[in-house]
Amino acid sequence: MSVQITEDYSHKDVETAAQQYWREHNSFRVSADPSRPKFYCLSMFPYPSGRLHMGHVRNYTIGDVISRFQRMRGKNVLQPMGFDAFGLPAENAAIKNNVPPAKWTYENIDYMRGQLQQLGYAYDWERELATCHPDYYRWEQWFFTRLFEKGLVYKKEAEVNWDPVDQTVLANEQVVDGKGWRSGAVVERRKIPQWFLKITAYAQELLDDLDKLDGWPERVRVMQQNWIGRSEGLEFQFDVAGRDDKLTVYTTRPDTIMGVTYCAIAAQHPLALDAAKNNAGLAAFIKKQENIKLAEADMATLEKEGMDSGLRAVHPLTGEEVPIWIANFVLMSYGSGAVMSVPGHDERDHEFARKYGLPIKQVIKPADGSDVDIQKAAYTEHGILVNSREFDGLNFEQAFAKLVAHFESKGTGRKTVNFRLRDWGVSRQRYWGAPIPIINCAACGAVPVPEKDLPVLLPVDVEFDKSGGSPIKKMREFIDCSCPKCGGKAERETDTFDTFMESSWYYARFACARYEGGMLNKSDVDYWLDVDQYIGGIEHAILHLLYSRFFHKLMRDEGLVSTDEPFKRLLTQGMVLKDGAKMSKSLGNTVDPEAMIEKYGADTARLYMMFTSPPDQSLEWSDAGVDGSYRFLKRLWKLIGGFKAGSVKVDAPALNDAQKDVRFKTHATIKKVTTDYDQRQVFNTAIAAVMELYNEVTKFAGGNDIQDGAQNQAVVQEALEAMVLLLAPIVPHACHVLWNHLGKQGAIIDAKWPAFDESALVQSKVNIAAQVNGKLRAVLELPADVTKEQVEQAAFADETVKKFMAGMSVKKVIVVPGKLINIVAG
RNA sequence: GCCGGAGUGGUGAAAUGGUAGACACGACGGACUCAAAAUCCGUUGCCCUUAAAAGCGUGUCGGUUCAAGUCCGACCUCCGGUACCA
Numbered sequence: 001m002s003v004q005i006t007e008d009y010s011h012k013d014v015e016t017a018a019q020q021y022w023r024e025h026n027s028f029r030v031s032a033d034p035s036r037p038k039f040y041c042l043s044m045f046p047y048p049s050g051r052l053h054m055g056h057v058r059n060y061t062i063g064d065v066i067s068r069f070q071r072m073r074g075k076n077v078l079q080p081m082g083f084d085a086f087g088l089p090a091e092n093a094a095i096k097n098n099v100p101p102a103k104w105t106y107e108n109i110d111y112m113r114g115q116l117q118q119l120g121y122a123y124d125w126e127r128e129l130a131t132c133h134p135d136y137y138r139w140e141q142w143f144f145t146r147l148f149e150k151g152l153v154y155k156k157e158a159e160v161n162w163d164p165v166d167q168t169v170l171a172n173e174q175v176v177d178g179k180g181w182r183s184g185a186v187v188e189r190r191k192i193p194q195w196f197l198k199i200t201a202y203a204q205e206l207l208d209d210l211d212k213l214d215g216w217p218e219r220v221r222v223m224q225q226n227w228i229g230r231s232e233g234l235e236f237q238f239d240v241a242g243r244d245d246k247l248t249v250y251t252t253r254p255d256t257i258m259g260v261t262y263c264a265i266a267a268q269h270p271l272a273l274d275a276a277k278n279n280a281g282l283a284a285f286i287k288k289q290e291n292i293k294l295a296e297a298d299m300a301t302l303e304k305e306g307m308d309s310g311l312r313a314v315h316p317l318t319g320e321e322v323p324i325w326i327a328n329f330v331l332m333s334y335g336s337g338a339v340m341s342v343p344g345h346d347e348r349d350h351e352f353a354r355k356y357g358l359p360i361k362q363v364i365k366p367a368d369g370s371d372v373d374i375q376k377a378a379y380t381e382h383g384i385l386v387n388s389r390e391f392d393g394l395n396f397e398q399a400f401a402k403l404v405a406h407f408e409s410k411g412t413g414r415k416t417v418n419f420r421l422r423d424w425g426v427s428r429q430r431y432w433g434a435p436i437p438i439i440n441c442a443a444c445g446a447v448p449v450p451e452k453d454l455p456v457l458l459p460v461d462v463e464f465d466k467s468g469g470s471p472i473k474k475m476r477e478f479i480d481c482s483c484p485k486c487g488g489k490a491e492r493e494t495d496t497f498d499t500f501m502e503s504s505w506y507y508a509r510f511a512c513a514r515y516e517g518g519m520l521n522k523s524d525v526d527y528w529l530d531v532d533q534y535i536g537g538i539e540h541a542i543l544h545l546l547y548s549r550f551f552h553k554l555m556r557d558e559g560l561v562s563t564d565e566p567f568k569r570l571l572t573q574g575m576v577l578k579d580g581a582k583m584s585k586s587l588g589n590t591v592d593p594e595a596m597i598e599k600y601g602a603d604t605a606r607l608y609m610m611f612t613s614p615p616d617q618s619l620e621w622s623d624a625g626v627d628g629s630y631r632f633l634k635r636l637w638k639l640i641g642g643f644k645a646g647s648v649k650v651d652a653p654a655l656n657d658a659q660k661d662v663r664f665k666t667h668a669t670i671k672k673v674t675t676d677y678d679q680r681q682v683f684n685t686a687i688a689a690v691m692e693l694y695n696e697v698t699k700f701a702g703g704n705d706i707q708d709g710a711q712n713q714a715v716v717q718e719a720l721e722a723m724v725l726l727l728a729p730i731v732p733h734a735c736h737v738l739w740n741h742l743g744k745q746g747a748i749i750d751a752k753w754p755a756f757d758e759s760a761l762v763q764s765k766v767n768i769a770a771q772v773n774g775k776l777r778a779v780l781e782l783p784a785d786v787t788k789e790q791v792e793q794a795a796f797a798d799e800t801v802k803k804f805m806a807g808m809s810v811k812k813v814i815v816v817p818g819k820l821i822n823i824v825a826g
Numbered sequence: 827g828c829c830g831g832a833g834u835g836g837u838g839a840a841a842u843g844g845u846a847g848a849c850a851c852g853a854c855g856g857a858c859u860c861a862a863a864a865u866c867c868g869u870u871g872c873c874c875u876u877a878a879a880a881g882c883g884u885g886u887c888g889g890u891u892c893a894a895g896u897c898c899g900a901c902c903u904c905c906g907g908u909a910c911c912a
Contacts, residue, residue, distance in 0.1 A: 044912095046912095047911090047912050049912090084912070087911075087912065088910085088911060088912085089911080089912085160910075161910080169910080170910080171910040171911065172909090172910055172911080173910075173911045173912095174910085174911090219830055219831065220830085222829080222830065223829060223830050223831095223907075225829095226828090226829050226830080227829075227907090227908085227909090229829095294909095294910080295908075295909090295910095296827090296828080296908045296909075297827080297828090297907090297908055299827090300827040300828065300908085301827050301828095302827090329827090348827090421909090422909070424909080425909080425910080427910095428910065429910090430910085498910075499910095499911095499912070500909095500912085503912085537906090537912090538830090538831080538906060538907085539906055539907065539912080540907095540912080541830075541906080541907070542829090542830095542907060542908080542909085543907080543908095543909065543912090544912080546909095574831090574832095574905090574906090575905075575906070577905080582905080582906075611838090611839095611849085611850075612838055612839080612850090612851095613838065613839065614839085616831095617831095617832080617839095618831090618832075618905065618906085619838085620837095620838080622837080622838075622851090624837075624838090624851060624852070625837080625838060625850075625851050625852090626851095627851080628838095628850055628851050628852095629850085629851095631865095632850085634865095635865095638865095684838090684839070684840085684849085684850095685839095685840070685848085685849080687849080687850090688839090688840075688848065688849035688850075689848095689849080690849095691849055691850075692848080692849070695849090767845085768845095769844075769845040770845095771844085771845080771892090771893075773892080773893090774844095774892065774893045775893095776845050779845070811892085812892060813892090814844090814892050814893080816844055819844060819845090820844050820845075820893090822844080822892055822893060823892090824892050824893090
């Protein structure tokens, strides 16, 4: 099928023709070819929620633009696509519509695949994968059993949100204002045994390797660094008066230890529970803490509340007794669940002390000798120790070292490195996920499922009830099994994996998506990995990207991959917002791109998404503006369609001034657009630059007969070719057709990216801004090779400049060559 | 609360410390048309003005600099994340 260019722009005909060509030629199918440089471009795969939303269109257009650009630069480009198919929304849909999650998910995948194909993305569809497919999750199960053997997973009790009415575990998202979203019951916390991956064993490496990621945005690296949160401090113990217990605490400020006026412990701390045994008030206070949602944001914004436990800690240096308070801001899951409190030099401790009338003691003063009133506000800077006996006069570093030495010599404390990062809890009490491949045997304990019995298949023929509980938890035929070790009766684990598990290694599986001999095929992986360019939403800056980095290191240590980091370069696209909030299924404010594609076509949709804001900024959706992108495509179509391709080459020395100007603009545009695609990764300015070139060409064509004068035609042909090549990654369908209309053989996807001609960029004149006291007063047109003295001469001769300097004497003159002169006068 | 980011015309935005508002959208005026749509041409930061010229102007306040949207300090508002949404 071919498209007649003489007709008006019909996006349907154009897009059908281009997509048919790509399909018939298998244009985007790739394989490892060590003789060619590769480029692996990956966009974060979607959750199959039903339909694509604008965030997807934006994300995948960015990836496709980069992929097509790299292909034109001569790379063997891998761009795959798949579906992050396990997750909570499928279960919600199951309850709501009475349809099994698997059916719902696979139908959504089929629909969304069609939408992606409509948008003309250059994917190698042979590699498509869905994480809910046993061929995928079987390897994840296998890998988990390997980690089990290596001691990198363990089981421990951890808290969950519990809905006492529906008798089910709730995700944080399902707890609204402290109540279960379906039942409305006040949530409780409940402790259940869960599996953890030892990400903390890799904390130091995850931190150190951030330095290698120079292709990542600084903000993401900083966020990860803060999330890992390495600190050095002192761990030591308080004796508890009248008891054998010790109270272990960690502090990054041992220099403030003489300022301790109380200790604070978590409500779940063993000492707290013990103290509550014969104190009804305490028991009630502890009980109240169980009705708080398990989210850091909720806990950290709570009004700080506490209660004296009645127990007293013995200060290890002074022997003084200080009260032990139970406080709602101390979390059992962090460190030891207990802290020393120094209200004079810690804001949170200060607030708490003021509220409950606890003493505030100054032990640090500013190094510059100035006074601070610590009764009014905590002084949290490093300074000089006071009221600290033999430590008086020391600075932070000296005090730190001396106190560590003191405790270490007595054997009651030690210097430790602490991480904020906690081990990764991967157990979910949900149905729609990969079954955790563990069998619980009364005699042998937790036993991993042997490799020959993998995968543990998730039953897909299930029914949900309104409570939202996982159906496999009641399914005896799933649960009952025999122990692989002793052969006795045993029960299968019914928890499933956190869905972050699947998304932590899919990038590697794409290199060998159909490989059946193992989790990964080394030769494919070694050719394609690392991912050269990864693109996804900024909301994944921490969790997904940190878990993937961790998994990559786990796979490296298993010998599956050869590198240290999965993603060389990262582009974090901003949110697509609607009415000021993130467009998301859960908020119900999504805009379906389908209507836009139907009315305007994929090229317009792509152009609009790329033109309307730079990729890393959030984009406020509006329907207005799409029309403008469509009109530009129509104008481009008309301009090129009305042009008769010729074969006359540009004869640079023979050009007149107007022709030279067109040629200058063409090559300046190639230069700018190439930088925008390659280094800056901003596409809105690249498009604007091509629009400027369009405007220049139409202006030129309006005043010159481009079909008659041979060089007129030659410079216009050169400009039009550049425009089509430069826009090809963004609007590939239209450019596919226009390319051949310009007399070019072959498909534009196989054309070479244009190079600019430095000699075309040489200009004879420059505009120099003339300022007086920093304010623009004139623009001087001067020869390009003008000297500093000549610039000054011209500026001082200018009438407007003279006027603004009347009666003043020159104090200083600054000349920025080729740009600007600033005369400082007064 | 904590960590990270953003704030520029009516709107989306542009600007290696060096001419603020490129490129678009919208609006207004005009051409074409019986008329409308489409298309084409022009104007368009604010203020004063017939016009020219001047003045003001990048969330707020202060600072550094010959020069600040850009750098520094304090603050305000909004957005993302906050470990079971993905």
